[in-house]
Amino acid sequence: MYITLRGTPKGEAKSSAGSATSAGAVRSRVPGAVIGLGVVSLLTDISSESVAAILPIYITVVVGLGPLAFGFIDGIYQGISAFVRIAGGRWADRTDRPKWVAFVGYGLSALTRLGLLFISGFWAITSVVAVDRLGKGLRTGPRDALIATASDPEHLGRNFGAHRAMDTAGALIGPLMAFAILAMFPIGLGGYQTVFVWSFAFAVVGVAVLALVVPDLRSRSGSSETPSSVADETGPTDAPAPPVRPRWSDLANPGLRRLLIAAAALSLVTIGDGFLYLALENTGEISAAYFPLLFVGTNFAYLSLAVPMGKLADRVGRGRVFVGGYVLLLLCYVIAGFEFGGLAGVVLVLLLLGTFYAATDGVMAALATRLVPAASRASGISAAQTVVALFRFVASLGFGLLWQFGSLQTAMLVMGIGLAVAIPLAGALLRVRGERVAGP
């Protein structure tokens, strides 16, 4: 059922990812479909992050739009994808063609790279950015559903981890590529346009890999395992038998509802990276100019630990690792808030933050996969991701207000206490204590 990509460099990632599984677990490789989707995401992230890295300078300094315009475009950038995400998931489930819904999403984003080359002016750039985010929102749910469908249940966490590691690698390479190109063009528009063309080329190759290499897996027919045939990790086995068609009621099952509530509670007290970096800046150890390097540090930890954390989740329980990730985040708050450890503290925060992402992002998709019938897989995963995005947005608004009207310490303290309360709550909701350990 799975294709393999023998003889390609990615084969090494496969074998290393599958080389050290837990005792008793079957030694297995990351499925070719997951590696294929990882390659698609890697190429697409190189494409999108290279543009994202230079877009603020391009818009404000080169095209000459003012700060308000930049704020507006940035808002579109952040806001749109959350709203179309659910629609993308639903579309993929209804048609049972997640690959081709994802294809539309990746294709739309690829076209916008070419658009940037020919347009300038406020509304044109805004529309292009909006279409790009639309594409991202559309593709995320279907893509994760494909990963889930291609995976056997006991390796879901590891496989999502492998995908996220490749995805993050692209996010690291993209800005480096962009700035390397810009550095070769000291003047004029040529450098920016070259970045757009390179970005387009990577996006096209990504779309081609998706269309030609990734198998057209279908959630309904492609998966023999459903939550009712495998013990539900969060306890109840009252999930309905897989319907032939996706239904909204699939999303109302108690297991998914508990995950959504837990994710909402945790996200509501999650301080965004940017704010944590600002808190670090306030300790006086680093300057704001080095923020991009902090992102690199965090992403590097994320990329290195995504697979180990996914494997850990498969072995000891995904709910445990997911909630455990937030314990690490709480530790970040403590170190940043109390200004422990100077520069070593800064490095530790970056490491913990990366580990937090490794323990939560892919693992949550794995959790959601097991809580909905296969027919509603993409919708279920999208729902969980939308909840996280929405509540993190609320959290960053709240944190900003607390900072403005109180102080950074007050804001950190409130969020920290909130997180300390939300962690056991989420633990109870996900029933991590009695969690069934996945495996044969």
Place this chain on the structure above:
Amino acid sequence: MTLTRNRLIVLVVVVVLAIGAAIAYFGYQRSTADAQASTAPVVQQATDLPSMLATDRVVFRSTALGPTYGRLSVVALADPSGARVVLDTSCERVYATAINGVCITAERGIVSRYGITELNAKLAPQNNEDLNGLPSRARISPDGSLMSTTTFVTGHSYAEASFSTETIIRKDTGEEVGNLEDFTATVDGQPFDIVDRNYWGVTFVDDDTFYVTGASNTLGKTWLMKGSLSARTIASVRTDAECPSISPDRTRVAYKTRQGNPAPGQWHIAVYDLATGEETILAETRSVDDQVEWLDNSTVLYGLPRSGSEATTYDVWQVPADGTGEPTVLVPQAASPAVVRA
């Protein structure tokens, strides 16, 4: 489904075409850039800085493609499209008086660093200090004693979806008078304490009074505001006005206005009479995103990018301050003008 031979061939073709095209485009742009650099300068250059500094002049940022791009330059007001003196300092934004000047510098890279460099009367750089964020505006008070800079500090935003500006006033002694966000502010007499208030684009009337833009993203509004450094207060004068610039005779303020159109990115230039409160829209129909400069009491100057592929080249335009006439280019291939009278 398997990766068939045909699919593999198609994939290889796509990869080769895409990467090949990208490399070819890179080569094309590189050779174009080299050609531009070698054919430049199309503007004449002069070398006699002392005699240039003895006349009425425009200090600006050169935008002529080539080695002089972004460099601090001076041209005589008597012959603004003629030979210019190009200095070694590179600036993102420039302002100057007869006494001193300010140049906002940028070091581009993965970590871009911005700084503020003070210039002396001969436009020679004095000292450089780091700035937070993307530089936007710079102004100096008429007697040269105060200096204001505005930068966008995206990291300071309360949600990732918005931006924040930081406007700081410094004395020529290097002492910071402070961040305007710490001043006591009022709008129509009511306290202006909304969380996302921002200030940008200061213009100095004297060494205490100034005008500045106040804004709130949440309310989607901007105000022309008048401030006092000694009292540490800022109060609104009118709405829908950004980047004010005081006229040499201190009777009018020029600013950009959106004329009620809430979408950013489309600004007109207006002149506001401080005595009568009357607003006059100037004859420039293109959108101007600049803090305008007064050439004299009847004409204003501003930078505008050229269209299309020449978008990194700006020209300094002039238009009458009373709403009549038509815009014309004063200094070609230039941006961020500052008029200095000998």
